[in-house]
Amino acid sequence: MKRKRLESGGWRVGSVAEFLGLSEDEAVFVELKLALSSELRDRRQEQGLSQVELAKRLGSSQSRVAKMEASDPSVSVDLLIRGLLAAGATKNDIAGAIVRRRRKRSARGAARGNFL
Amino acid sequence: MKRKRLESGGWRVGSVAEFLGLSEDEAVFVELKLALSSELRDRRQEQGLSQVELAKRLGSSQSRVAKMEASDPSVSVDLLIRGLLAAGATKNDIAGAIVRRRRKRSARGAARGNFL
DNA sequence: TGCGCGTATGTCAGATAGGACATATCAGGG
């Protein structure tokens, strides 16, 4: 497959985190934040909420919600979790988001009603 | 049971969070932190690590590790998660700790090797 | 009693996160 070909060509293939030279733990930590971010976006959109509305529930601002969903470095896991709870997620939902293997967004997925 | 008797006596019975008058989301959030804290302590002890040793791995100090395990308000979820990763936990372990229903420490549990 | 080890607690200066605001981009109407 593609990975093999690239590696035999002298490339190291891996996650963004690896590329940036992060330790294993740091890599997992970043993955985790990414998972929470995208779960937040999905949930918010499923609820038909705008960033402004979610921000209000959270007692925060639209720009911060945007940063949360973009996994901006200035956003903590704490805030992401509070955001998820404000978006109606339960502890189980959060745990699920952490564990769930993320895959590229498929046309099928989009058609299934995600993405608005 | 005891709960019934207390309630009929005019007491409202519930979690510490409820007692403090926190919102539902805030309550879930502190539960979550408590879950991570105690998972951290358990893991560290299972690994036979002292707080000092874990602190070194984390690039932190013994006092902060103590606060993490005590779920001190000055400790963020971010730090707890980094601590767990440093203590060898995986994403699955973390998700598990979040979901797991916590129960009082039983004599059986202690005898099974926890608590050193 | 004194000592060593592990843990708990309080404090504080420096680092980081977060709310607020301004501004930019983009998609639909009209």
Add this chain to the structure above:
DNA sequence: CCCTGATATGTCCTATCTGACATACGCGCA
């Protein structure tokens, strides 16, 4: 073309977090 609503991006100032340090506590041991 100009609105309007939704989202993105950058900056500022303050609030919170964090590592470090000092100190206290508890316990086993000699």
